[in-house]
Amino acid sequence: MDSSKVPRLIVVTGKGGVGKTSLALAITKHLHESGVKVLYNSFDQITNEKLCDQMEIPYWEMSTGKSAETYIAKKLGSEMVAGWIMKTPFFKSLFNMIPGLGMMILLGHIIEKLQNDPDLHIVMDSPSSGHAITMFESSHNFKEMFGKGMIVDDINRMHQFIYNEKRLRTIVVTLPTLMAVNEGIDLKKSLNDLEISNVSLIVNDAIHLSDELNNQDEELPSFLAKKVEMEKEVVSEFEGKFAKILPHLSTSNEVENIKGLTKHLEGLW
Amino acid sequence: MVINPKPIEIFCGTGGVGKTTLATSRALELANLNKKVLLITIDPAKRLKQILGLENTEAGEVQPISSTIFPGYEQKSFTFDALLMSPRATLRRMKWEAGTEREFENPIIDILARPNGGMNEIMAIIEVQHHLSKGNYDTIVLDTPPGKHFIDFLQASLRIKQFFDKSFIEIFKFLGKKFQRSSEKEGTGFLAMIVSSGVKKLLKYLEKVTGEEFVETFVDAVVAIYKNREAFLEALKFQDRLRQIENSNWFLVTSVEQHKIDEANTLHNHAVEFMHGDSYLCINKCLRSHLEGWNPTNSHYLHVRNSMLDRENKIKEFASRNFEKVIDFPEVLGTSPAQHVSELAEAWKMS
Numbered sequence: 001m002d003s004s005k006v007p008r009l010i011v012v013t014g015k016g017g018v019g020k021t022s023l024a025l026a027i028t029k030h031l032h033e034s035g036v037k038v039l040y041n042s043f044d045q046i047t048n049e050k051l052c053d054q055m056e057i058p059y060w061e062m063s064t065g066k067s068a069e070t071y072i073a074k075k076l077g078s079e080m081v082a083g084w085i086m087k088t089p090f091f092k093s094l095f096n097m098i099p100g101l102g103m104m105i106l107l108g109h110i111i112e113k114l115q116n117d118p119d120l121h122i123v124m125d126s127p128s129s130g131h132a133i134t135m136f137e138s139s140h141n142f143k144e145m146f147g148k149g150m151i152v153d154d155i156n157r158m159h160q161f162i163y164n165e166k167r168l169r170t171i172v173v174t175l176p177t178l179m180a181v182n183e184g185i186d187l188k189k190s191l192n193d194l195e196i197s198n199v200s201l202i203v204n205d206a207i208h209l210s211d212e213l214n215n216q217d218e219e220l221p222s223f224l225a226k227k228v229e230m231e232k233e234v235v236s237e238f239e240g241k242f243a244k245i246l247p248h249l250s251t252s253n254e255v256e257n258i259k260g261l262t263k264h265l266e267g268l269w
Numbered sequence: 270m271v272i273n274p275k276p277i278e279i280f281c282g283t284g285g286v287g288k289t290t291l292a293t294s295r296a297l298e299l300a301n302l303n304k305k306v307l308l309i310t311i312d313p314a315k316r317l318k319q320i321l322g323l324e325n326t327e328a329g330e331v332q333p334i335s336s337t338i339f340p341g342y343e344q345k346s347f348t349f350d351a352l353l354m355s356p357r358a359t360l361r362r363m364k365w366e367a368g369t370e371r372e373f374e375n376p377i378i379d380i381l382a383r384p385n386g387g388m389n390e391i392m393a394i395i396e397v398q399h400h401l402s403k404g405n406y407d408t409i410v411l412d413t414p415p416g417k418h419f420i421d422f423l424q425a426s427l428r429i430k431q432f433f434d435k436s437f438i439e440i441f442k443f444l445g446k447k448f449q450r451s452s453e454k455e456g457t458g459f460l461a462m463i464v465s466s467g468v469k470k471l472l473k474y475l476e477k478v479t480g481e482e483f484v485e486t487f488v489d490a491v492v493a494i495y496k497n498r499e500a501f502l503e504a505l506k507f508q509d510r511l512r513q514i515e516n517s518n519w520f521l522v523t524s525v526e527q528h529k530i531d532e533a534n535t536l537h538n539h540a541v542e543f544m545h546g547d548s549y550l551c552i553n554k555c556l557r558s559h560l561e562g563w564n565p566t567n568s569h570y571l572h573v574r575n576s577m578l579d580r581e582n583k584i585k586e587f588a589s590r591n592f593e594k595v596i597d598f599p600e601v602l603g604t605s606p607a608q609h610v611s612e613l614a615e616a617w618k619m620s
Contacts, residue, residue: 016415017286017524075478085474093432097391098381099421128415130312134385141380149480178604183314212569220570223559226602250576252583 001034003121005269007169007198008114009162010123013132014173015183019204021048022254023173023246024125026261029057031121033262038121043135044106045125055255060113060122064102067109068095075150100138103127107135108154111161129187136162136194165198169269172199176206176231176245181238200243208232209247244268272549272596272617274299275518276401277510279411281419281540282522283532287553287613289313290606291522291598292412293321294613297339299408300349301614307331307400308351310412311393317606321351328384329358339611350406356382356392363395363500372493377486390414390422391429395500398507420539426508429501512545519548521592525555525581525600533584537591550592554600557581 012024021042028040040052040059052059065086073082085091095102114120126132143155162168170191174184181203188199207213208228213220220228235245249260278299280292289310296308318324326332331352336342360382364373381388393414400409413419476484494501510516521540523533560578565571588595598616601609 016283072478076474081474093428096428097432098388100381100386127418130385130414131418137383137385141383141386145377145380145486146479146483149483150478179314179317179606210573212573216567216569218565218567218570221559221563221565223556223600223602230602230604250573252576252579 001031001036001269003036003119006031006036006121007269008121008167009110009169010121011126011132011168011170012123012173013126013129013170014187015180016128018173018175018180020128020173021125022258023171023202023204023261024123025052025055025057026258027171027265027268028059028123029055029258030262030265031123032056032058036121037117037119038123040123040125041110042125043127044103045127051254055258062106062109064099064106065095067106068102071105071109100134100141103131103135104138104142104155107139108158111158115161129183132187133190133194136191136196140194163195168196168198170196170199171243172201173204174201176203176208176234178230178234178237181234181241185238185241201241203235203242203245205248206231206235206245207248208235209245210250211247212250213248272518274302274304274408275516275547276407277397277409277411277517278520279413279511279517280520280522281413281536282551283415283536286522286524287598287609288415288522289317289412290609291520291551291553291613292410293317294610295520295617296349296351296410297336297342297610298614298617299410300336300347301342301345303347304407305405306349306408306410307406308334308349308410308412309354309393309397309400310351311354311389311414313353313412314606318353320605320607320610323351323353326353327355327358328353329355329361339607339614340605341611341615352396352400354389354393354396356384356386356388359392359396359399362399363497367497367500369493369496372489372496375486375490375493377490378493390418390425391501391504393422394425394507395504398504401507401510402503419536423508423540423543426505430505433495433498433502508543511543514545514547517545517547519544520551521548522551522553523584524553525584534587534591546593548592549594549596550588551596551598552584552588553598555581555597556600557597558599 010027012020012027014020025040028038031038038058040047040057041062042059044064047059047061049059049061051057069082069086072085073079076082110122110124114122127135139155139158143152146152172184172187172191174180181201184201188201191199207224208231213224213228219225235242244264246261246264249257251257251260278295280288280295282288292310293308296306300306313321313323320338321332321334322338323332329352331350333348334351336345336347360373360378364370380386382392397409397411400406413422475487479487519540521533521537556577560574560581563574565574596616598613601612603609603612
């Protein structure tokens with residue numbers, strides 16, 4: 001695969017329960033197997049390291065707390081002072097009260113890692129809808145808050161990286177129901193409002209595309225027939241809006257599911 | 270199983286499991302039983318917002334919802350109240366109540382109180398406690414933020430407590446009694462004092478990174494929050510009530526879809542320290558009744574059926590291990606959110 005065509009940062013978001021984590025892991029695995037230098041990052045959630053190791057998915061674990069400490073250490077030129085500041089109850093509770101601050105610093109950290117290694121790509125398993133917006137909005141909010149100074153310079157550098165269509169690709173994962181697709185489209189609009197333009201919708205878990213349920217002689221039971229019918233209506237109503245529609249995979253095993261998904265990711269870039 | 274209504278009914282879950290719809294159906298069902306109900310929701314789907322008529326009203330205002338918008342309830346005429354959380358509206362009320370409009374004219378506080386500014390969880394518990402203490406409702410049905418942010422929500426009061434206990438003690442240790450005396454005289458000169466004190470060292474580091482102007486605004490913001498500490502600390506009572514069995518019902522919502530068991534498990538492990546015995550696991554989107562009546566001869570179909578049943582069984586197994594009380598909700602095959610709410614309200618009657 002020509003890795004220059006692959007965006008440097010791939011953010012996978014969408015509302016909860018649509019299969020973000022599985023898809024983010026599948027994308028990482030797919031890119032890794034295609035010879036692209038890539039890391040999975042769970043963005044302040046706990047990485048399932050056992051699963052990653054088992055499936056040979058390269059990952060980079062970094063929490064907001066650790067990230068903030070590293071950042072402050074760099075700014076003040078002392079790891080000791082940074083450790084002390086982060087341990088003071090005042091700063092500790094400040095970061096607790098204002099989660100957007102931690103999110104912004106972590107996003108900045110990820111971008112810095114990408115800037116330091118021009119071959120690297122990162123797949124970010126982003127927080128769900130509303131919090132993804134908080135994450136992207138934070139830098140604007142804090143820029144306004146700080147006005148000028150070192151942090152604002154850093155934010156500007158961050159924006160320069162993000163607001164480049166070739167570098168950042170945001171994937172909104174959704175399900176093939178009317179409500180879920182509408183929510184996905186709303187999220188895409190909100191991201192566009194933040195001037196994040198390279199956003200694609202991916203529909204997950206489509207029963208009507210399942211290999212096993214298609215082209216069989218036997219009739220589908222009525223509840224599945226109804227589901228299929230509703231899915232097809234949604235897909236035709238929003239025709240052309242989806243970058244991919246992924247089939248329902250008949251497995252309750254996470255490893256099998258991720259493996260199955262990697263087979264359907266050709267042509268995304 | 271009879272589920273007695275309590276003053277607080279809290280719905281939490283992993284997101285995308287139909288939590289908001291289920292909470293709405295509970296509100297509908299309780300209102301149908303002549304209870305005075307307030308539904309507080311953090312961020313409902315747009316379609317549900319349209320159905321509830323919350324779309325064109327300003328977030329943060331209590332809005333009566335008529336039963337007539339729900340299929341099957343057209344002939345009845347009762348209402349319940351709904352409130353879409355808005356950090357800004359909560360803040361506005363706080364300033365007004367504490368007479369601190371002037372102090373809250375602060376750009377930092379203003380930015381943080383934006384809808385995605387990041388103070389949502391803390392503002393939400395302040396708002397809930399406000400309605401609880403007014404006592405206008407028999408039941409407040411509370412739809413919480415999804416997943417990990419639900420834990421943030423549960424920990425919000427702890428965070429508030431830490432903020433006022435520890436960080437302020439730290440600051441006032443430096444400032445001593447001087448601050449208290451001068452703050453009684455309208456708080457003028459607080460900044461000069463804070464800079465002339467030991468806190469200076471801490472703020473100097475901040476200044477180096479952020480510039481002087483920010484530090485001034487920041488200190489002002491801290492003062493404004495401190496002056497409203499009563500409202501913040503009042504919210505701690507909410508946490509206490511959540512722990513009392515006579516005051517709250519817990520509904521942990523999960524769904525059969527996708528890979529929800531691990532998440533539900535993690536969430537349960539985190540939430541268990543906040544919960545008490547009256548907690549229910551709601552399993553949404555159950556296909557069991559459909560699946561059990563499906564006996565395909567085709568081996569592919571059989572495989573699909575078995576993998577779907579396997580998912581449900583794994584959830585069931587998790588459920589019986591961790592919860593005494595489990596309620597099943599069927600998958601609703603329909604496109605209208607109002608239809609979903611009505612059908613789920615039926616399921617409450619049967620449980």
